[in-house]
Amino acid sequence: MTSLWLDGADTVPDDDLPAPGAPLDVVVVGAGLTGLTTTLLLARAGLRVACVEARHVGAVTTGHTTGKVSLLQGTHLSRICRHGSESTARAFVDASREGMEWLLRFCGDHGVVTQRRAAVTYAATASELGAVEREHRVAGSLGLPVEWRERLDVPFPHVGATVLADQAQLDAMEVLLALAAQVREHGGTIHQGRRVTSVSTSGDDRVAHLEVGHDLRARHVVLATGAPILDRGLHFARLEPQRSYAIALAGGPDLDGMYLSAGSDSRSVRDAPGGVLVVGGSGHVVGRTRSAQAHVEALRSWATAHWPGTTETHAWSAQDYRTPDGFPFVGHLPGGGGRIHVATGYEKWGMATSVLAARAISGDILGAEPSWAGVLHRRVPHPSGLAEVARFNLGVGASLVTGAVRTVREHLPGVSGRTQAYECGVVGVCTHLGGLLRWNDAEDTWDCPLHGSRFTRDGEVLEGPATRPLRKRSQDAPG
Structure with a gap:
């Protein structure tokens, strides 16, 4: 299953690994959007940074996203308000807005094509209407200029929607390629096919141990791997891994919105350049379904029922992690002396949240954290x-x-x-x-x-x- 974005994408060249014992300021583990953005921000500041990726750039979640950049995130805002204070929710929205603005500004500066679209959370049935109305109220209370719509210009069933104008969509691999080029321009290095298996402490340094028997020594290590590869923070016990599916259909119409239903068996729809529809959903907890293929077939049946003249060209899946309160985990790993940083728990909204995390982590390392970062770090469990x-x-x-x-x-x-x-x-x-x-x-x-x-x-x-x-x-x- 190859994603629309990975199919035909240019490869990123590799750099030679630093010599054993060569001084580094930061080792970043993972070359998705979080890892490469963090690497670039630190390299721009003049730090010696190496980004190490077990497979290839974009191999995991970023290369398999649906590529929506939005502050209206399904019913996520009402979820975080149920589990946290209004001030924490506002900090999350502010952080997400800054992440989105940074990403779109970067795309504009480096020739990455984006399309502006409205983000739409809709109720497919009457049973979902209450959740969408609640999201509409919460989004408005957090300062987002949402509008209510009874009807949408779409072929699938719906009974109401909340709409946030001027959001965006993009090709995630184009973003990663531009980030990788900028990393190199600012002196950072990228090393693919190099799996980090553990991290130890040696004096004031942290040592990343690679599967190939090579060690990288640095003042800081950043784990941007989806689920953290170190168990010190017991993050694996506080994350629910979720898998969802997507298909690309040729011959579809141009859309003026990015649509996401509010039900548990959600449906996500956006267009892509060249008359392509991207339809996603049918999620489940990883490894807890009798047949993953049945989820793909359900998505396929729904899409072809509403766009019968289209032809499937790609099918793929992605994995992300759900946190107990809906907020991402971004901060220090216990036992790392403040030198091992982690980011996870984006709940399928990684386009803005990845940059949020990268800005928080790089700011922490550089001594210039954004104002909202401390609020998210210090939130009290509900x-x-x-x-x-x-x-x-x-x-x-x-x-x-x-x-x-x-x-x-x-x-x-x-x-x-x-x-x-x-x-x-x-x-x-x-x-x-x-x-x-x-x-x-x-x-x-x-x-x-x-x-x-x-x-x-x-x-x-x-x-x-x-x-x-x-x-x-x-x-x-x-x-």
């Missing part, structure tokens, strides 16, 4: 947020039990067929914390239902907190 943490971990516990039952059943004598893991020659146990993996029939991957780590058919790490490949099964091992 009881409802603590209840969400409990819910996340109840889901993990249920997955452990059902996974164990499934494994016993598949290995009982007399059950026909061998397990998929046996056929692939790997042990279907996650190398992060031992979760029993589920086969993803849409993408031919192993997905962990505990904390969202994902692996190829052959066991190589794709994403998530895991850093080690799956163990190979011996040829004579039982199925």
